[in-house]
Amino acid sequence: MELQTLTYLVVGATFALYIGIALWSRASSTGEFYVAGGHVHPVANGMATAADWMSAASFISMAGLIAFLGYDASVYLMGWTGGYVLLALLLAPYLRKFGKFTVPEFIGDRFDSRTARLVAVFCLIVASITYVIGQMKGVGVAFGRFLEVPFEVGVLVGMGIVFIYAVLGGMKGITYTQIAQYCVLIFAYTVPAIFISLNLTGHVLPQVGLGADMADGSGVSLLNRLDQVVTDLGFAAFTAQKSTDLNIFLLTASLMIGTAGLPHVIVRFFTVPKVADARSSAGWALVFIALLYTTAPAVGAMARLNLVETVQPGAVGAVDGNLVYAERPEWFRNWETTGLLGFEDKNGDGRIQYYNDADPGFAEQAQAHGWKGNEMVTVDRDIMVLANPEIAGLPDWVIALVAAGGLAAALSTAAGLLLAISSAVSHDLLKGMIAPNISERQELMASRLAMAGAILVAGYLGMNPPGFAAETVALAFGLAASSLFPALMMGIFSLRVNRAGAIAGMLAGVTVTVTYIVVFKGVFFIPGTELLDNTPDNWLLGISPEAFGAVGAVANFIVAWTVSRMTAPPPEHIRQLVENIRVPGGLPSGR
């Protein structure tokens, strides 16, 4: 069967499954719409959380980052998993005990303040919308690449699918769809990885294969081989550290704290029946995430090795060491047509030279070989996952599966984000502030309308992405880390932090983080408006803008604590609220 037809079949089958689930799991109350009625089994919730969390970025881009950054990309691996420890130990059980529907709702109740709730709503919406743009783009790209339909049509189809199950089913529909989406995406990710690991090392588990010897009988370890071939071409060694300790430390911290503070993840723990379930569910979520995250380093490393050894099959410097362009493999041609791989014969020898021409130390050697610059002018990081099955020579159905997996990853995350946005609008803004007297039926209708509106906005922004779309991930994590996480944590762990402290803290955290991002990335990320060039020399102590969320979080903690100390402690009923959420079964009575 034609690959195209097969891809349509596999993707169509997954979509039919999602819609079937949507029809089966319609929400009939606000409780079902916001938190799936609080009836989700902890293991099921863990699986849904994993799909909710792992976006197009995790599925498609992360292995590519690892392939080219090597050790330095471990910030994403540690950052995006370590956050779940913070979530499980510091937030999830207590917020589940609190037992309401949204994250801003907790902040508003705990600090007895509409202003605090409003600041939280603002941070939630900005963080979630920046995040959802990327998912919609991912849907459009996946459609365009695998099904050869125009980008806009792809986004529209994606919007339609999400519309059906998110508007009908709310959190209930989203949860059960996400479980199906997790199964699709993890299968699509691990199957090619297993085959490639078998090819290169003879080990079934990629996690073991990455730390094993090459299967070619040379007795050389895979990591040593990779370090060798890339350094031979002037690139930095895969296992070597390139950035400073401080920057890696703070970037990891920002990603961890940001992960724990992202509302669309936190709210998933509102859906389990009990506090004890919230604790274990975070563990299950991480098990399901770890399946992909521990596979990703192997995928990245092995794909890089395959790529380099394809274009440099012989000795570096030998005339016949480089691949003849006319003899390039089929997958190379396929990806050239998408523009994600690009070749330019700079020295006119008809062979491909792929090396690091930015390294002055390697220039002399390159000149001696008659090389006139790196000829692989485009190597898009994303093809490390997308082209993996073809590079490994896997059957067509695996390629079709990768398309379905990428779509599952993008759609599941988009749905979770859209739910966070729509419940902030209908529950926090409308019911909480503007019209507190609306009935449950009216609120349910409002939340459906808000969801539909959010899908339209996300779709529009996906099709007309602001130029800064790719840059805004720093903003999403920065906001979550510097505003929401500290406010939530102090709300639970401190009896003393009060309204004034929390608001001042959140504003301080956001100001510090956003200012630093603006200085280096420009106002609204518009090129030319940045005050300083975004280079390590200009960074404060060498801290990149992406890593500054952790500094903002510290500022938030310090300001909130200081201001609270200088003002009156929270009233008695707040004290009771905090004491109550700290104990799963509630305080023994008689207070």
Added chain:
Amino acid sequence: MTESKENAVPAQDARHRAAAYWKANLRLVAGCLAVWFLVSYGFGILLADPLDRFHLGNYPLGFWFATQGSIYVFVVLIFFYAWRMNRLDRRFGVQEDDAPADRA
């Protein structure tokens, strides 16, 4: 839920017990976070260079912690915490009822 249980406990006692429960929880959280910090920021970042002289399979040890080991430890940590907390809940008699309130 609060009304149904422990009606016989005097107010003062209940407060003390809640405080003791919270203190035990904080100790456990602190211990778990120490391990969390050690395997990621410690072994994976700050001590990665000296650890890389040792190997696990062919993985340099620091590199292994940064890309694999820390994640495995995180998973174990969360389940360990959940297990110990559930035990703590029962010891202090603050576990939730088996039939949770319906929020639908």
